[in-house]
Structure formats: C-alpha cells, structure tokens
Amino acid sequence: MHILPILLAACSTPEPSPIVESTPEPTAVEALNAMDTRTPVPLQPMMAWHQKQNMQAHLVAIQGITAALAEQDWEGVSQASVTI
Numbered sequence: 001m002h003i004l005p006i007l008l009a010a011c012s013t014p015e016p017s018p019i020v021e022s023t024p025e026p027t028a029v030e031a032l033n034a035m036d037t038r039t040p041v042p043l044q045p046m047m048a049w050h051q052k053q054n055m056q057a058h059l060v061a062i063q064g065i066t067a068a069l070a071e072q073d074w075e076g077v078s079q080a081s082v083t084i
C-alpha cells in the first residue's frame, strides 16, 4: 500500500510547456517600409505603378538636362526637356 502514491505520481502527465509566441523577423521590404513615415497618395496599385514609372522618367529627363547643361549642349537640353 505504501507504493501506491509512487505509482500514481509516475502515471501523472507532465505539465505542458508553455507555447512561446515568436514574432518572425520582418523582411527587408517590410523593414524598409516601416522606416518611411510618409503617407502615400492613395492610388490603385496599377495607377501607383504608372505614376512611379512617370516619376522615374522625370528623373532620367532631369539627368539628361543637367548633363547637357554642363556641356553647354543646348540642343541636348532641348531634346532631354521634351521627355518631361
């Protein structure tokens, strides 16, 4: 009879270990987006993409204008300005 408590203790199930919620590391894009605190203009994705391509073309145009200006290439300035 003295062995009964020992047998019961041996049959008891161990406490389940608590589930530790781990937050996954943000991706590089998520981390980059979190750094940008500006509020984007609310556009449909296709329109935002179209806008971005337009803006990128503007940057190329300005690069062409300033490069031509540095050379005093007025014809080049004129041609690069057409794309803006």
Ligand code: HEM
Pocket: 039, 040, 041, 042, 051, 052, 055, 056, 058, 059, 062
């Ligand atoms: C020389 C002229 C311009 C240059 C060089 C320029 C350049 C840029 C650049 C670099 C961006 C960010 C693009 C990106 O996220 O990759 C941008 C965004 C934008 N630009 Fe321009 N831009 C010019 C003129 C304009 C004009 C005239 C308008 C409107 C009347 C405009 C409206 C916008 C809008 C709505 C965005 C998106 C803003 C957002 O992220 O929510 N831009 N522009």
